[in-house]
Amino acid sequence: MSEAIIEIKSLSKTFQTKGTEVHALNDINLSIEKGDIFGIIGMSGAGKSTLVRCINMLEKPTDGTVLFDGSDLLSLPDKELREARRSMGMIFQQFNLLMQRTAEGNICFPMELAGTDKAEAKKRATELLELVGLSDKAKAYPSQLSGGQKQRIAIARALSTNPKVLLCDEATSALDPTTTASILSLLKDINQRLGITIVIITHEMNVIERICNRVAIIDESKIAEAGTVQDIFSKPKTAAAQKLVYPGGKRAEKLSSKRCMRIVFDGNSSFEPVVANMVLECKAPVNIMYADTKNIDGKAFGQMVVQLPEDETLAQKMFTYVRARGLSAEEVSGYVG
Amino acid sequence: MWDEATLLMLLWGIVESLYMVLVSTLCAYIIGLPLGVLLVTSAKDGIRPCAPLFKVLDVIVNLTRSIPFIILLVAIIPFTRFVVGTTLGSTATIVPLTLSAAPFIARLVESSIKEVDVGVIEAAQSMGASYMQIVWKVMLPESRPSLIVGSAIATTTILGYSAMAGFVGGGGLGTIAINYGYNRYENDIMFATVVLLVIIVQVLQGIGMKAAGLSDRRK
Numbered sequence: 001m002s003e004a005i006i007e008i009k010s011l012s013k014t015f016q017t018k019g020t021e022v023h024a025l026n027d028i029n030l031s032i033e034k035g036d037i038f039g040i041i042g043m044s045g046a047g048k049s050t051l052v053r054c055i056n057m058l059e060k061p062t063d064g065t066v067l068f069d070g071s072d073l074l075s076l077p078d079k080e081l082r083e084a085r086r087s088m089g090m091i092f093q094q095f096n097l098l099m100q101r102t103a104e105g106n107i108c109f110p111m112e113l114a115g116t117d118k119a120e121a122k123k124r125a126t127e128l129l130e131l132v133g134l135s136d137k138a139k140a141y142p143s144q145l146s147g148g149q150k151q152r153i154a155i156a157r158a159l160s161t162n163p164k165v166l167l168c169d170e171a172t173s174a175l176d177p178t179t180t181a182s183i184l185s186l187l188k189d190i191n192q193r194l195g196i197t198i199v200i201i202t203h204e205m206n207v208i209e210r211i212c213n214r215v216a217i218i219d220e221s222k223i224a225e226a227g228t229v230q231d232i233f234s235k236p237k238t239a240a241a242q243k244l245v246y247p248g249g250k251r252a253e254k255l256s257s258k259r260c261m262r263i264v265f266d267g268n269s270s271f272e273p274v275v276a277n278m279v280l281e282c283k284a285p286v287n288i289m290y291a292d293t294k295n296i297d298g299k300a301f302g303q304m305v306v307q308l309p310e311d312e313t314l315a316q317k318m319f320t321y322v323r324a325r326g327l328s329a330e331e332v333s334g335y336v337g
Numbered sequence: 338m339w340d341e342a343t344l345l346m347l348l349w350g351i352v353e354s355l356y357m358v359l360v361s362t363l364c365a366y367i368i369g370l371p372l373g374v375l376l377v378t379s380a381k382d383g384i385r386p387c388a389p390l391f392k393v394l395d396v397i398v399n400l401t402r403s404i405p406f407i408i409l410l411v412a413i414i415p416f417t418r419f420v421v422g423t424t425l426g427s428t429a430t431i432v433p434l435t436l437s438a439a440p441f442i443a444r445l446v447e448s449s450i451k452e453v454d455v456g457v458i459e460a461a462q463s464m465g466a467s468y469m470q471i472v473w474k475v476m477l478p479e480s481r482p483s484l485i486v487g488s489a490i491a492t493t494t495i496l497g498y499s500a501m502a503g504f505v506g507g508g509g510l511g512t513i514a515i516n517y518g519y520n521r522y523e524n525d526i527m528f529a530t531v532v533l534l535v536i537i538v539q540v541l542q543g544i545g546m547k548a549a550g551l552s553d554r555r556k
Contacts, residue, residue, distance in 0.1 A: 110464040
């Protein structure tokens with residue numbers, strides 16, 4: 001059992017706007033452990049951005065506590081809060097780079113704020129540019145970089161002060177699928193190589209699927225469900241979770257209850273015709289009800305729902321076949337008919 | 338008519354005008370720049386909201402901006418005498434010019450800084466930047482091109498004001514235009530001063546735009 005680095009206890013945030021109160025967050029309890037890649041997913045307006053801003057106090061929570069590495073951030077005086085923030089890097093949907101500074105200047109910026117020696121900062125910036133694969137862009141200004149490159153620079157900047165946690169606020173939402181995949185693998189790499197805990201805010205389930213080990217689903221200002229990605233993804237309990245996990249969402253409930261199989265692709269070769277081979281092997285047709293898969297660098301990502309034959313043994317054979325290919329498959333009842 | 342003495346006088350007029358304008362702009366920025374920064378940071382959505390401070394500054398700036406320069410020039414004569422010891426000549430004109438331009442510059446600075454993306458300021462806060470660090474390392478450098486354009490506008494406006502001071506013996510091209518052109522009906526001298534003022538405005542504005550363009554890394 002590893003220890004918690006961020007602990008959120010009964011946290012609430014209420015915004016006051018001309019006479020009305022908006023409860024953006026309501027009694028949030030979460031524990032994020034060291035080394036986690038923790039996903040927080042929810043629809044727009046669910047409060048997830050407010051939640052991540054409460055973690056580093058960009059928004060002051062109305063109620064509750066946020067413990068970071070054992071210290072209560074709400075009770076810290078300004079100066080110590082600023083120190084604590086240096087241990088929490090943050091990246092944003094819109095990158096938020098300083099437009100009048102070069103890539104290198106941007107990476108040096110947090111170290112400049114912390115009073116790091118100039119030569120040392122430059123040396124660290126060079127290392128980080130290498131880490132994010134942009135050594136040749138040190139002297140480029142943000143306006144000369146693509147979206148993916150800007151986010152890489154933002155990541156390098158966030159890492160420059162050796163943070164313990166990296167907060168990502170919709171960090172891939174402004175990027176195309178291929179760039180998203182490369183940024184996500186960079187984040188995973190950072191998590192594994194540097195042991196930095198990563199908190200990811202997103203509205204895209206495939207981001208969670210691809211790199212997170214634990215996830216919390218936030219719905220209408222509350223945590224609907226939290227747990228390992230495997231558990232939530234295979235057996236979503238709450239309506240909010242089901243809506244996010246099952247393609248087509250609630251609409252599915254109206255349809256009749258023939259048995260279906262959901263196949264999840266997460267990085268298998270996209271050149272292997274798994275479904276076609278399964279049909280040939282089992283000599284029975286299946287009906288593709290839903291498919292959302294992508295080919296990224298020769299790897300398949302996404303999910304597919306197929307309607308299985310009535311015959312129990314045939315259906316079992318198909319499950320076995322798909323699982324034997326290294327894909328995860330689960331039965332979904334009540335999806336389509 | 339266009340003898341050496343006249344040319345020398347006009348030349349000296351240019352020097353005096355530039356002296357007044359540049360020194361007043363500098364002094365006005367020393368007052369206006371911090372005022373502009375405070376207007377941004379103390380506003381409701383600023384990095385350190387403070388409604389009373391904002392309200393007071395806002396009212397002061399609006400009040401002083403609504404006094405016509407020519408009135409201010411006369412109204413503060415005792416103050417001018419107290420500061421520079423005289424009310425005549427270009428050095429004396431610097432005092433009212435500075436006081437009149439400072440609130441105007443505060444507004445220019447305020448609008449320039451407001452152009453900075455709030456996300457960038459939020460990013461700096463997330464990195465543990467202090468109030469002064471955000472002002473010095475984010476707000477001012479990030480709005481630099483806009484601040485430079487603003488300073489070109491401020492300088493040319495102050496040049497216009499400085500010519501007005503000619504009516505009360507403020508020195509520079511304005512005084513020459515009043516003394517020769519207006520009082521002695523020497524229209525060609527009046528015309529010459531106007532042409533010179535136009536050229537100076539063009540040059541100052543040109544330098545400002547060029548400098549702003551060169552400093553802008555957003556394109």
